Amino acid sequence: MKALEPLLEWLSIPSVSTDPARREEVRRAALWLEERLKALGFRTELHDTPLHPILYAERLVREGAPTVLVYGHYDVQPPDPLELWESPPFSPAVREGRVYARGASDDKGQLFAHVAALEGLEAEVNVKFLVEGEEEIGSPNLLPFVRAHREKLLADVALISDGAMFAPGVPTLTYGLRGLCYLEVRLQGAKRDLHSGAFGGVAPNPIQALGWILARLKDERTGKILIPGFYERVQPVPEEEKALWPKLSEEALKGELGVEVLPGEEGFSPLERLWARPTLDPNGVFGGYQGEGSKTVIPMEAGLKLSMRLVPDQDPEEVAQLAEAYLKEVCPPGYRLRVQRLHGGRPVLTDPHSPPMRLMAQALEEVWGRPPVYTREGGTIPVVAELKEALSAPIVLLGLGLPDDNLHAPNEKLDLVNLERGIAVIRRFYELLGAGRV
Template sequence: MSALEPLLEFLSIPSVSTDPRHQKDVRRAALWLKERLEVLGFRSELHETPLHPILYAERLLDPEAPTVLVYGHYDVQPPDPLELWESPPFSPTVREGRVYARGASDDKGQLWAHVAALEGLEARVNLKFLVEGEEEIGSPHLLPFVRAHREKLRADVVLVSDGAMFAPHTPTLTYGLRGLCYLEVRLQGARRDLHSGAFGGVAPNPIQALGWILARLKDGTTGRVLIPGFYDRVRPVSEEEKRLWPPLDEEALKGELGVEVLPGEEGYSPLERLWARPTLDPNGIFGGYQGEGSKTVIPAEAGLKLSMRLVPDQDPEEVADLAEAYLKALCPPGYRMEVRRLHGGKPVLTDPQSPPMRLMARALEEVWGRPPVYAREGGTIPVVAELQEALGAPVVLLGLGLNDDNLHAPNEKFDLVNLEKGILAIRRFHGLLAESG
């Protein structure tokens, strides 16, 4: 496949945005993509930020033609734990029709499909690319960039591929994304670590206090989040919308996860809990001794990282306020608590029947030989809500990955058949858009 070789080169760049040691690599990935777009006739600009640059590129052929803005990101998650990878994360390897590498599906492979689709494209459409290097850290500089450059980014449709198909061989149009509120909670006890024999029984233990707090964040029977006001702004899902959803094979999902039950909020189906209900999950807990053997220490500090996935019409800042107030109310005497707001994003709903969505549905059906299914997605892409608000343009969310692509985990992959068909469908979409414009 002609699109594969440059993708392997792109994937070999360790553009890990969370790790300062890879700052030059992140920039190298931006420059690599900039060069490829310039070869295709784009005028490109690299906008510097305090962290990683934003790449903007445009190829404007005709002021009367429709304009498409493609969004994606070139940064990737850290590859750890390295020992669980079957092949090195930044030495892309093709096995059994899949490419394995960090960023293969999230998001370099899917982004590359949009670039590769332009080879030989004859459709008369204007194209713009907005590609960031900070998506994996919450897009802190892209959102202000979008607000400041509304006219530059103006388009008739926004096209995003940074998600998953509902199932293998099932073309999917996503019309909803959950939002995100991500916090870090730190508890301070004594001013230094203490010997548990000398001070056990009188010294505060932040790990124990975190356990008490965690136990009061969710109801252990119903699975409901206990933060006061958390559900006040949750928009109910209509029965009409639920009829759009494909059936979920719950047994297959249990098998994929290696579990016997699918826990969650009582009274809602697994699919509704995945797509249309808010969540609260501790993502990490730290404190005390983590090494081999024993060390009888009462730690001075402990903490946890906490993510809340949000749905329309929840606001991440409002939820952060509610969560912080509740956490501080739960903090037992004798401890000092700090709540840090790491990043967030607003939830998104788009019109599944907008004209661009209908055109993409037609393109997918022509390429895959079956009509697409319509789905929401549980993940978050912070900039989508911002683009929707700032530009007022319809958004088409075309996921080309799969739910078992191991995003953010070892052995991330991208199916090459999805790459190939994705390229064809995107190319066909541009043709249909030009004809309709």
């Protein structure tokens, strides 16, 4: 495949946005993409921010031609734990029709499909790119950029590939994303670590207190989140919308996850819990001794990282306030609690029947030989809600990954058939759009 070699080169750049030691590598990934777009005739602008640069590029073929804004991100998640990778995360490997590397699916591989689709394209469509290096840390600088450069970014449709198909061989259009509220919670007990023999029985233990707090966040039987006011803005999904959804095999999902049950909120189907209900999950717990063998210590501090996925019409700031107030309420006496808001994003719903979505559905059916299914997605892309508001234009979410791509985990991969057909679908979409088929 012609597109594979340059993609492997881009994937080899360790653009981990959350790691200060990788800052120059993150910038190098942006410069790599900038040069690639310049070679395709784009005029580019690299905008520095307090963290990582934002790349804007445009190729305007004719005034009045339809304009597409492509969004993506070139930053990636940390590769840890390294020992679980079958091949090094930044030495891309091709095995059995898949490319394995950090960023293969999220999002370098999917974004590169949009770049490769423009090679030799003759359709009369204006194309703009908005590419950031901070999506994996909540897009703190992109949202102000979008607000400040609204006129520059104006387009007839925003096109985004940073998600997954419903299943292998099943072309998919996504019309909804959950939002995110991400907190870090720290508990302090004594002013220093203490010997568990000398002080056990009188010293506060932040790990124990953390366990008590966690137990009061969700109901063990029903799975309901217990933060007062958390569900106040949550609306039920209309039956006509659920009729759009594909069928999900619960047994197949259990097999994929390697579990015997699918826990979650009582009274809702797995798809509802995955796409249209809010969640609360501890993503990390820390405190005390973590090394080999024993160390009899009562730690002075413990903490956890907590993510809450949100649905329309929940607001991340409001949810953060509700969560912080409840955490303080249930914190046992004798501990100092601190809550830090790390990042968030608003949920978004788009029109699954907008003209650009219908056009993309046609392109998908022509390339894959079957019509697409329509899904919401459980993840978050913070800028989508901002783009929807700023552009007042339809959003097309075209996922090219798969649910088993190991996003944010070892052995991330992208199936090459999805890359190849994704390129063909995007090209066909531009041809239909340029021919005035909307």
